[in-house]
Amino acid sequence: xxxxxxxxxxxxxxxxIYAGLEHLYLVKTAAFRQESLEIMRQNxxxxxxxxxxxxxxxxxxxxxFNDANASADPVAHLQRNIVNLKQKYPGDFExxxxxxxxxxxxxxxxxxxxxxxxxxxxAALREVAANMAIDxxxxxxxxxxxxxxxxxxxxxxxxIFLPDHLNRPYLAGQHAGPLLTDFGSVYNSAWYQIGDKVxxxxxxxxxxxxxxxxxxxxxxxxxxxxxxxxxxFTRSPDIARPETSVPPGFLPVLTRALSEFENLSExxxxxxxxxxxLDVAQPGMRSFSMIEKKPEKWSQxxxxxLRFARIAGLLLLFQLLLYFHLNYRISFISIxxxxxxxxxxxxxxxxxxxxxxxxxxxxxKKVSLRNExxxxxxxxxxxxxxxxxxxxxxxxxxxxxxxxxxxxRPDQNGFSDRTIEQIKTFVQQFRPAETYLISSNGDLxxxxxxxxxxxxxxxxxxxxxxxxxxxFNNGILIRRSKNDLFSALLSPDNAxxxxxxxxxxxxxxxxxxxxxxxxxxxxxxxxxxxxxNTHLLILIWENDSFQEHYIEQYFxxxxxxxxxxxxxxxxxxxxKSWPANTALPAALGPEFARASGFRDNHTGSFVHHxxxxxxxxxxxxxxxxxILAFTCPExxxxxxxxQIRHSMILAAFISLLLTVIIGQALSSQFLTPIHHLGEGAMxx
Numbered sequence: 001x002x003x004x005x006x007x008x009x010x011x012x013x014x015x016x017i018y019a020g021l022e023h024l025y026l027v028k029t030a031a032f033r034q035e036s037l038e039i040m041r042q043n044x045x046x047x048x049x050x051x052x053x054x055x056x057x058x059x060x061x062x063x064x065f066n067d068a069n070a071s072a073d074p075v076a077h078l079q080r081n082i083v084n085l086k087q088k089y090p091g092d093f094e095x096x097x098x099x100x101x102x103x104x105x106x107x108x109x110x111x112x113x114x115x116x117x118x119x120x121x122x123a124a125l126r127e128v129a130a131n132m133a134i135d136x137x138x139x140x141x142x143x144x145x146x147x148x149x150x151x152x153x154x155x156x157x158x159x160i161f162l163p164d165h166l167n168r169p170y171l172a173g174q175h176a177g178p179l180l181t182d183f184g185s186v187y188n189s190a191w192y193q194i195g196d197k198v199x200x201x202x203x204x205x206x207x208x209x210x211x212x213x214x215x216x217x218x219x220x221x222x223x224x225x226x227x228x229x230x231x232x233f234t235r236s237p238d239i240a241r242p243e244t245s246v247p248p249g250f251l252p253v254l255t256r257a258l259s260e261f262e263n264l265s266e267x268x269x270x271x272x273x274x275x276x277x278l279d280v281a282q283p284g285m286r287s288f289s290m291i292e293k294k295p296e297k298w299s300q301x302x303x304x305x306l307r308f309a310r311i312a313g314l315l316l317l318f319q320l321l322l323y324f325h326l327n328y329r330i331s332f333i334s335i336x337x338x339x340x341x342x343x344x345x346x347x348x349x350x351x352x353x354x355x356x357x358x359x360x361x362x363x364x365k366k367v368s369l370r371n372e373x374x375x376x377x378x379x380x381x382x383x384x385x386x387x388x389x390x391x392x393x394x395x396x397x398x399x400x401x402x403x404x405x406x407x408x409r410p411d412q413n414g415f416s417d418r419t420i421e422q423i424k425t426f427v428q429q430f431r432p433a434e435t436y437l438i439s440s441n442g443d444l445x446x447x448x449x450x451x452x453x454x455x456x457x458x459x460x461x462x463x464x465x466x467x468x469x470x471x472f473n474n475g476i477l478i479r480r481s482k483n484d485l486f487s488a489l490l491s492p493d494n495a496x497x498x499x500x501x502x503x504x505x506x507x508x509x510x511x512x513x514x515x516x517x518x519x520x521x522x523x524x525x526x527x528x529x530x531x532x533n534t535h536l537l538i539l540i541w542e543n544d545s546f547q548e549h550y551i552e553q554y555f556x557x558x559x560x561x562x563x564x565x566x567x568x569x570x571x572x573x574x575x576k577s578w579p580a581n582t583a584l585p586a587a588l589g590p591e592f593a594r595a596s597g598f599r600d601n602h603t604g605s606f607v608h609h610x611x612x613x614x615x616x617x618x619x620x621x622x623x624x625x626x627i628l629a630f631t632c633p634e635x636x637x638x639x640x641x642x643q644i645r646h647s648m649i650l651a652a653f654i655s656l657l658l659t660v661i662i663g664q665a666l667s668s669q670f671l672t673p674i675h676h677l678g679e680g681a682m683x684x
Contacts, residue, residue: 013315018308024361025303031367032297033275036229037268040277040289041602043222043231045594047289050218051233051281053209054177058169058191061202065193074198075099079108092208094187098122098199105198117156120149122199125166129194132170136573137544140166157190158182169193171573172593178204219244229291234258236284250274250290258286351652358648362641369637370614374603376563377616377630381601384558384567388622391550392508395430396521400506402426403523403537415525415535420446427539431549433518434540438466440474440533466522466536469501473524475531502528511540519546544571544625551578551626565632572625585631591617592627605634 050056064081071077078097085093097105102122106112124145131138140146141163146153154161158181165179169191178189187203215233222231232244239262240255254276257269261278269276276290295302406419420437424446427435437446444463501522511520519541526533541549551569555578558567568584570577570592577584584592587606594602594617601618614637617629 014308014312017311017315018304020358020361021304021308024364025300027361027364027368028303029298031364031371034371035367036275036291037277038603039226040229040275040291043226043229043289044277044279044281044287046222047215047219047231047233047287048279048281051215051285051287052174052177053211054189055174056215056218057204057208058177061191062169062193065195065200069195069197074195075105075108078198078200082108089208092205094203096121096201100195100197100199102126108200111203114156117152120145121153121156121201122194124149124153125192125199125201126194128166129170132167136167136170136571138167140164158185158188178209216244229289231287231289233281233285233287236286239286242288250292254288254290257290258288261286351655355652362645365644366637366641369640370634373563373614373632373637374616377565377614377632378601378603378618380558380561380563380565380630381616381618381620381628384554384628385618385620385622387554388547388550388620391553392519396506396508399427399430399521399523399539403525407525415445423537424448430539431541431545432521432539433542433545434462434538436462436466436536436538436540438463438470438536438538440467440470440535442467445535446537462538466538469522470524470533470536473502473505473528473531473533517543519543547620547623547625548576550623555579561630563630563632565630568629568631570627570629572619572627585613588615588617588629588631591615592629595619595627595629611635 049059064078068074068078068081075097082093082095094110095108096111096118097108098118099105102119104112104115104118111118124143127143127145128138128140131140131143141150146163146166150163153163160183161181162179168175168177168179170176178191180188181190182188186205188206189204189209190201191204192201193199219231219233223229230246230250232242232246234240234242239258242251242254246254250273253269253271253274257274257276257278260266260269267278269278273293274290275293276288278286278288281287293299403423406423409419415437423437424435433449435446435448436444439445442463505522505524508519508521511518521539523537524533525535525537548571555567555569561567568578568588570584585606585608587608591602591604591606601616603614603616605612605614607613612634613631614634615629615631617627620626620628
């Protein structure tokens with residue numbers, strides 16, 4: 001009986017308590033690890049963002065511009081910042097400042113001459129800014145004010161000024177920065193912004209762009225914002241010697257983590273002392289962020305063993321007091337209810353302790369469910385991105401089926417006007433940017449081109465390319481001529497594209513046209529087996545427009561996901577977004593900018609319409625022109641946690657109820673013979 005009592009009232013409750021503490025430890029440390037990794041990734045992102053001097057200056061000037069236009073007196077606010085910049089970097093800045101109506105602010109402008117040129121420059125820059133706000137892929141050199149004043153602007157800004165680079169101050173991420181305008185002057189780069197209240201153009205010296213002494217200060221700021229973390233960077237070739245201060249006791253572990261990162265490309269290193277995250281901030285620069293595993297948050301001895309020892313001591317003391325009370329004190333409680341009370345105690349004592357553990361468990365479970373949900377949202381993004389290759393197969397199948405039917409007609413050699421119109425009408429639904437139908441003798445039968453960003457490409461090269469493909473498929477090989485270098489592009493001996501034309505025919509694949517990679521499809525009409533191919537149809541798509549077509553085709557399918565999450569897409573240039581008729585939440589704007597610039601994918605939360613939402617945002621690998629995001633309300637997690645809490649309460653209530661029933665039944669079974677003996681004794 002003693003062993004049974006020890007097992008029921010001591011060993012079994014302690015086993016349950018230890019198992020609960022161990023599970024709580026795993027959940028708690030996993031949640032804290034995930035939270036720490038997210039903070040460290042944000043720290044590395046900050047270091048990467050400011051590790052490039054051009055991007056650092058872009059962000060600095062952008063903040064000055066935004067603060068000036070948001071202030072009540074923009075000119076005075078801008079003046080204070082210009083004075084501070086010139087005091088900190090003497091001889092590295094020159095400014096041109098315009099008011100809202102385009103008039104020059106004389107006391108802030110360093111280049112006061114050429115007022116006519118400055119007025120034309122302002123008009124051109126304002127036109128660029130207005131068009132960039134609508135479409136980030138605007139063909140800047142075709143804008144009227146830029147095109148008509150190009151020579152004037154180039155003479156003023158510099159000989160190597162390229163109008164297409166005027167979009168750089170309006171881009172995000174690593175594409176943003178000043179534009180190079182000249183080689184021979186002191187100020188060879190420029191940066192500008194056009195605003196509603198005040199506008200300015202800033203000229204930067206090469207000396208300012210080459211030196212970067214502010215990164216250590218940026219690291220100090222990041223360390224102050226996150227006091228529990230140690231952030232810094234190292235430079236090659238001596239990557240084992242950090243440029244920032246690191247406690248001496250952590251240097252051996254950091255050196256090992258850096259060596260593993262260099263050799264194995266492992267971005268996360270963990271041991272019993274430190275958790276470290278590493279990244280490549282710039283070529284030749286490695287950034288790191290680490291946190292010390294303090295015992296009160298990471299030690300199994302403290303979080304499990306010490307707590308278990310305290311709980312076991314309290315439970316043992318309580319059981320001893322109860323034992324002496326029941327054995328050495330007189331009580332008027334019946335034996336039946338005493339036995340039932342003992343059963344309740346055997347169940348209620350560990351259950352009370354487990355209730356405190358469950359409270360902590362639910363808090364950590366909420367974090368765990370949040371991380372799982374974010375991982376599921378990222379998985380939905382990857383799945384949608386991977387399916388992009390499927391649309392190429394689907395469209396190619398539809399095109400092949402239609403063209404096979406045309407190829408079987410008896411008039412395929414002549415290609416009647418009716419057949420040509422049918423081809424034009426059919427391919428329009430797939431919105432190709434360029435359509436060419438070329439005969440074997442080099443005639444261009446069909447030429448359809450959409451105006452793409454204000455330019456039309458010459459079809460001469462496409463005609464020669466199509467003729468070369470037809471000749472190769474007809475068994476005629478074009479030989480490279482020593483006198484004509486262009487023939488090397490059309491010769492199967494030198495051009496892999498010509499050699500693969502038969503294998504890739506009827507498929508949608510990437511096509512390298514000069515210095516531009518596009519999406520292409522071609523179909524050969526005629527009899528391949530007899531080497532009698534008569535016509536070649538070529539369809540060309542822009543990469544981003546083909547991806548838009550995929551988004552529009554499969555967007556509704558993505559919204560019907562098992563998580564019931566809301567799906568959102570925005571082009572990387574911020575020119576277009578889906579759902580088409582719905583504005584994206586304003587809080588997601590910076591997250592899209594992060595994904596298009598410094599971080600390919602990330603997760604987090606935001607508040608929209610007074611409700612917190614969880615999101616996952618990533619730039620597509622196949623859909624490289626698109627930023628994808630899934631969002632869902634956080635109340636899904638709270639609902640799941642409430643379900644777990646209610647299940648725990650219900651299970652505890654059922655357990656106590658069953659304990660009372662079992663205690664009463666067993667006590668009745670034991671006391672019935674005793675009662676009969678008592679009746680017999682009374683009868684005797």
